Amino acid sequence: MTPRQSPAPANRRVSLGLVAVQVFTSAALVLTSRPTLHARWQLALIVAGVVLALWAVFAIGPWRVSVMPEVNQRTQLVTSGPYRWIRHPMYTALLLFAAGFVTLPLTWWKPLAWLALLSVLVLKARIEERQLVASFPQYADYQQRSWRFVPWCY
Numbered sequence: 568m569t570p571r572q573s574p575a576p577a578n579r580r581v582s583l584g585l586v587a588v589q590v591f592t593s594a595a596l597v598l599t600s601r602p603t604l605h606a607r608w609q610l611a612l613i614v615a616g617v618v619l620a621l622w623a624v625f626a627i628g629p630w631r632v633s634v635m636p637e638v639n640q641r642t643q644l645v646t647s648g649p650y651r652w653i654r655h656p657m658y659t660a661l662l663l664f665a666a667g668f669v670t671l672p673l674t675w676w677k678p679l680a681w682l683a684l685l686s687v688l689v690l691k692a693r694i695e696e697r698q699l700v701a702s703f704p705q706y707a708d709y710q711q712r713s714w715r716f717v718p719w720c721y
Contacts, residue, residue, distance in 0.1 A: 609667045616664030623649050623656035632657075636695035644703045652718045654696070654709070658688040659716045692716075 624632055626648025631641055649656035665684055669677045692715055699706045715721055 606671060609671050611667075612663050613667035616660045616662070616667065619649060619656055619663065620660035623660060626650055636691045636698070638695075638698040638702045642702065644699070644706060644709065646709055650713070652713055654713050654715050655688070655692050658692060662688065662716070
């Protein structure tokens, strides 16, 4: 490290660590499962969720990723990458990822857990959007040309 360089901020290291944990956990789950022909679409959902999450994290900047839906001084309005179409692609990625596990194997409580996750993410998105509308005058226009979770649907 040269004198001009400074170490990465702690929150950046944590964000990159969380991304790495998600990728390695997903890879381990996919590699250790023996997908049958009928389970391939579930694995496709899991992989799609991981790919979308990584695309979203790198579009927004790994050091800006936060679990809490709060706007702060580091917050910037990003409308490129998956954010061009989806306002909350990381939430969509989590829903895709979780949907892949709902039927591997199917039990009565997994769809209920997925619906609970959906409810939490919808509430988080509403809180976050209220804050973004208050912080960025152009956010209301962005809402009109993008979708919350699923393009051309919701």
